[in-house]
Amino acid sequence: MGLLTLSSPHTHGPNSTSKVMANVVLATLPGLAVMTWFFGWGSLINVLFASLVALASEAAVLLIRKRPVSFFLKDNSALVTGVLLGLALPPFAPFWVTLVATAFAVVFSKQMYGGIGNNPFNPAMVGYALVLVSFPVQMTTAWALSTQMSGSSILGFGDTLQVIFAGHSTLADAYSGATPLDAYKHLIGKNTADTVLAEATFNGWLNGGWEWVNMAFLAGGLYLLARRIITWQIPLAMLLSLSLCSLIFGWDEDMYTPLSLHLLSGATMLGAFFIATDPVSASTTPTGKLIYGAGTGILLYVIRTWGSYPDAVAFSVLLMNFAAPFIDAYTQPRSYGHQKARRGLPEKN
Amino acid sequence: MTNMIRLHTFHGGIHPAENKHQSTIRPLGRAPLPAQLILPLDQHIGAPARPLVAAGDHVLKGQMIADADGFVSAPLHAPTSGTVTAIETRPVPHASGLEEPCIVIEPDGRDEWLEHQGLAAQLGVDDLRDIEPRQLTAHIRNCGITGMGGAGFPTAVKLSTGQQQIDTLILNGAECEPYITADDMLMRERAGDVVRGAQILLHIVGARRCLIGVEDNKPEAIAALNQALVNLNEQHHIDVVTIPTKYPSGGEKQLIRILTGEEVPSGGIPASLGIVCQNVGTAAAVCRAVDHGEPLISRITTLTGDALQQPQNLEVLIGTPVSHLLQLAGYQPQKKERVIMGGPMMGFALPQLELPVIKTSNCLLAPTDQELPPNDIAMACIRCGMCAEACPAELLPQQLYWFSKSQEFDKAEQHNIFDCIECGACSYVCPSHIPLVQYYRFAKGAIREERAAQAKAERARLRFEERQARKEREEAEKEARRKARAEAAEKAQQEKKAAAAADAATPAAGSPPDSEALEKLQKKLDAAQTAKTRTQEKLAAARADDSLTDKVPALEAALVKTQDKIKELAQEIAAAKKAAKAAPSAEAAAGASDKGDPNSPERLKRKWETALARLETAQKRLEQAKADGSDTVTALQDGIAKQQLRVDEARSAYDAAINGTAPASTTVSAEEIEALQKKILAQQDRVRKMQERYDMARAEGLDTVDALAGGVKKQQDKLQQLQQELAAAQNPLATTDNEAS
Structure with missing residues (x-):
């Protein structure tokens, strides 16, 4: 007879990993568009290049590991790593920075652990942290100035390619400068808030351009929430804890970066909705996600304020990655029919 | 009818495509007699039934052919008249493809009933309420009724709630699985039976009210039930409650939560909440059994799936081969042939088609590949947590998956794997298409096996220790006896010498002090015995009284001490008596108690002690x-x-x-x-x-x-x-x- 006997359930929902990943990429597009609008072609070129590197590295390792290449490439996870790195790196970063970061992310922090689903750390952030500590100059000076500050035009596409791939960094000199977070942190020591905000970088109240970038990533994040690809706990807890810290410790604008700058500058929204929510390396229980998000927000504030780096999404996410398994073990939900939730792991006899 | 029940919700759940319309287009039909009926002895949870017939016997429709064997068991009845052709092992519908003993009946075509009548007529009473619940339960048991919803738990056992006060009877008409419409059809066409069954069950469990929970995708069934309630034309406490369609709201635990807001304690039963839950099909079967005396010999089964040309619901005799039914519904075998017994979420794929319909077979689903594509290749878990969002038991399916996969069963248990109801919601939503439920089944099985092995090892260990202890004890006793003999012999020798030295002129001098000492010992022994009795009484009292439990160890120690003393004294007495016998004066006096006589009172007493x-x-x-x-x-x-x-x-x-x-x-x-x-x-x-x-x-x-x-x-x-x-x-x-x- 040979009837087909499969285990139940025999039906499956329409969801799939590649769809999930494709949706994440899709949700980054508004942010990418706004970045390109304000900061020029650099981010777009970086995203494309990093995606290419990510896919190529993934394919190479899969070949070496004798795994089906197209099957795994189709899950789109390498693509997500590439896109996120492209978005996170400075727009005028030389190509080899992007190459090193992306290849390291895919090869060392993902495939070396066994590929998709097995990496304890967020691969994109491992790559980012590596180049941040290895190439501090390129990572802090290659940021683009918004069109609002550098005049009304962006660096041309061809020139941008030359800056990134041919090392003609002088071409970008007029278009690049420190990020608002960086500038505020360094200027506020010697000035009052009013004088700092009067600087070209800030254009009065906010940081021309960056707030729109963050709003665009927020919009993408809300799309992911609506599609139930991410849950609300991590972004909300992260943004809330960051805000709380800022209100408690940084209420004095003349001493510390103000809340508006924390929320709408740097990689805050990208971090909250796209990076901290990476399911593989984050906490997975409902309560655990709250703790994980809150921890990320607190670390983000601590490093931004008292650390030596202007932004800290990568470090705070990586530090919380360490804690995720522990958090999960102690935040089991209360199951049906149980009086209370169980905690921790079983005792070894 | 409006109902005033406040509905609750359960965590998670999914909304798979319902696919129920296909099989409700045609009215409820009746399957014609097949050439052969195969009746597995084990169609229910519990012990298999014990056959009452032999091959060659002629049986009548409704005749009991196998009786319940034990408390948790159910009898089996002939679904039609005919001849028993064999009692042998046959493949039965079971996920593991088991073969089990079955009674095979060849119908004679006459479909001749055994004489039967309702229980009230049998007992000569007019009203159901005049029948003792106990008698009703026994009747339901005799009619072989088991849960018709899926698990097949003997209904009479579920109704024997003992001391537990039951407040609410819940009839489960949710039928949340896609494709299945057997209960829907039953409620539409036989709502009267369901309501009557509800009344009987209410009387049996003594509940205050009955709630019939039906998902809102079955408006016809709800209308029919409400009409049946109106037709009752009397005061009743039965409510039809419309609940939102969500899988798995028909799970017993989930339905109880929806209707009452309460949760069945983990590892417990609904009766502990004052709730008894029965399937609507079971209620209808109870009605047939009590009012008409008909045992459970048929059920409604949904035949559906795109591989069938005429999907429909049929009243099917238990034991009818699946192939017979598929043929009736116009089965078109597919390239990758697949027939599922039950629904697409929890049913199991049959390994072959020559299997009988049993008391729990609510659906036969023959899908095409386009309809239910066979599982994709599973990808790696990306820990997205969608499974936890969907889990109706509020578990962490993803963690359970990792623990099952890595065989860390202690952690799986810690994460409540045994609260998993295997509904498949987690697998359904998993973007990586991991067959999660299969992992849990594996883990549960492995844990059960491990527990059984542990229990066995523990038994073996105890047995070994017992044996060692017994050997040591016997050795010690032997040694003690040997010593006592040696001492006695030595004493006797010394006394002999002494007697010889003291000359025959001073006779029987050694005897009186001996008997005095013996008496003293005896008194001591008596005192010790009394002390022991008293200690035992105290110990019993302490054990009975919870407030005194802390005294138990002390009393036990005291008891052991006293017992040791008694033993010691008994040995001393024995030794003294022996010595006395050994004394030459006593030797003459007590000829009967010879040292070598195994029946001497001393020996016997020692033996007894x-x-x-x-x-x-x-x-x-x-x-x-x-x-x-x-x-x-x-x-x-x-x-x-x-x-x-x-x-x-x-x-x-x-x-x-x-x-x-x-x-x-x-x-x-x-x-x-x-x-x-x-x-x-x-x-x-x-x-x-x-x-x-x-x-x-x-x-x-x-x-x-x-x-x-x-x-x-x-x-x-x-x-x-x-x-x-x-x-x-x-x-x-x-x-x-x-x-x-």
């Missing part, structure tokens, strides 16, 4: 075993009973040796003791049976485990009580005997 001491040790060990909840209890109890007999034998032999005949008072006591011993033996049997039932329930992961555990405890308590009575009856005897000697 040793036996008694052994009995006490065994009893102590039994207490210990019971306290530890170890499996050796039964074995020990058997041992004790045997030892008791030995003690009695030894005592009567001794009595006979001392008095020629046993005193009248002792005889009466002995009879009483014998009666008690018989009672104990019977009780031990009961304990063992209850234990077996409990073990089975635990092995199967049934909801009744807790109730059965309580039963075991109760029976054991009874046994203990009897043993205490026995001990009490023996102690006065012992003292009398001591006085007599």
Whole structure:
């Protein structure tokens, strides 16, 4: 007879990993568009290049590991790593920075652990942290100035390619400068808030351009929430804890970066909705996600304020990655029919 | 009709495509007789039925052909008249493709009923309410009714709620699985039977109200039920409650949560909340059984799926081959042939089609590949947590998956894997298409196996330790006897010498002091015996009274001490007596008690005392075993009973040796003791049976485990009580005997 006997359930929902990943990429597009609008072609070129590197590295390792290449490439996870790195790196970063970061992310922090689903750390952030500590100059000076500050035009596409791939960094000199977070942190020591905000970088109240970038990533994040690809706990807890810290410790604008700058500058929204929510390396229980998000927000504030780096999404996410398994073990939900939730792991006899 | 029930919701759940319309287009039909009916003896949870017929017998429709074997079991009836052609193992519908004993009937085509009538007519009463619930339950049991919803738990067992006050009867008409419409059709076309069944069940469990939960995707069924309630034309407490369509709202635990907001405790049963839940199909079957005397011989089965040309619902005789039914519905075999018994979420794919429909077969689903594509290749888990969002038991399916995969079963248990109802919601939403439920089934099976192995190893260990202890004890006793003999011999020699030296002129000088010492020892022994009885009484009191439990260890220690003392004294007495016998003066006087005579009173007494001491040790060990909840209890109890007999034998032999005949008072006591011993033996049997039932329930992961555990405890308590009575009856005897000697 040979009837087909499969285990139940025999039906499956329409969801799939590649769809999930494709949706994440899709949700980054508004942010990418706004970045390109304000900061020029650099981010777009970086995203494309990093995606290419990510896919190529993934394919190479899969070949070496004798795994089906197209099957795994189709899950789109390498693509997500590439896109996120492209978005996170400075727009005028030389190509080899992007190459090193992306290849390291895919090869060392993902495939070396066994590929998709097995990496304890967020691969994109491992790559980012590596180049941040290895190439501090390129990572802090290659940021683009918004069109609002550098005049009304962006660096041309061809020139941008030359800056990134041919090392003609002088071409970008007029278009690049420190990020608002960086500038505020360094200027506020010697000035009052009013004088700092009067600087070209800030254009009065906010940081021309960056707030729109963050709003665009927020919009993408809300799309992911609506599609139930991410849950609300991590972004909300992260943004809330960051805000709380800022209100408690940084209420004095003349001493510390103000809340508006924390929320709408740097990689805050990208971090909250796209990076901290990476399911593989984050906490997975409902309560655990709250703790994980809150921890990320607190670390983000601590490093931004008292650390030596202007932004800290990568470090705070990586530090919380360490804690995720522990958090999960102690935040089991209360199951049906149980009086209370169980905690921790079983005792070894 | 509006209902005032406030609905609750359960965590998670999914909304798969319903696909119910296909099979409800055609009206409920009746399947024609097949050439052969295959009736597995085990269609329910519990022990398989015991056949009452033999191959070649002619049976009538409705005749009982196999009886329930044990409490959790159900009888089986002939679905039509015909001849039993075989009782043999046949493949049965089971996920593992098992073969099990089946009764095979060849219908004679006459479909001739056994004479039958409703229970009220049988008993000659007019109203249902005049029938004792107990009688109704027994009737339902005799009619072979088991849960029609899926698990097939014997209905009578579920209705035997004992002391538990039942407040609410819930009829499950949710039918949340996609494709299945058997209950829907039943409610549409036989709403009267369902409502009547509800009334009978209400009377049996003594509930205040009945809620019939139906998902809102079955408006026809809801209307039919409400109409049936109006047709009742009398005061009733039955409400049809419309609940939102969400899978798995038809899970017993989920439905209870929706309708009452309460949760069945993990590992417990709904009765502990004052709730009894039955499927609407079961209620209809109860109505047929009680009002018409018809046993459960048929059920409504949905035939559906795109591989069938005429999807429909049929009333099907239990035992009808699947192939016969598929043919009726216009089955078009697919390239990758697949037939699922049950729904697409929890059903199982049949390994072949020559399998019978059983009491729990609510659906046969024959899908095409386009309809239900076979599972994709599973990808790696990306820990997205969508499974946890969908889990109706509020588990962490993803963690359970990792633990099952890495065989970290302790962690899986810690994460409540046994609360998983295997509904498949997690698998349904998993973007990586991981067959999660399969992992959980594997883990559960492995854990059960591990537990069974552990229990076995524990039993073996105890048995070994028992044996070692017994060997040591025997060795020690042998050694003690040897020493006593050697001492006595030495003493005798010395006395002989002394006697020879003192000359024959001063006779019998050594005798009086000897008997004096003996008397003293005897008195000491009596005092010790009394002390022991008192300590035992105190200990029993302390055990019975919870507030005194902390005194138990001290009292036990005291008891052991006293017993040791008694043993010591008994040995001393024995030695002294022997010495006295060995003395030349006594030798002449007591010719009867020869040293070499195995029937000398001393020997017999010693024998009896040793036996008694052994009995006490065994009893102590039994207490210990019971306290530890170890499996050796039964074995020990058997041992004790045997030892008791030995003690009695030894005592009567001794009595006979001392008095020629046993005193009248002792005889009466002995009879009483014998009666008690018989009672104990019977009780031990009961304990063992209850234990077996409990073990089975635990092995199967049934909801009744807790109730059965309580039963075991109760029976054991009874046994203990009897043993205490026995001990009490023996102690006065012992003292009398001591006085007599």
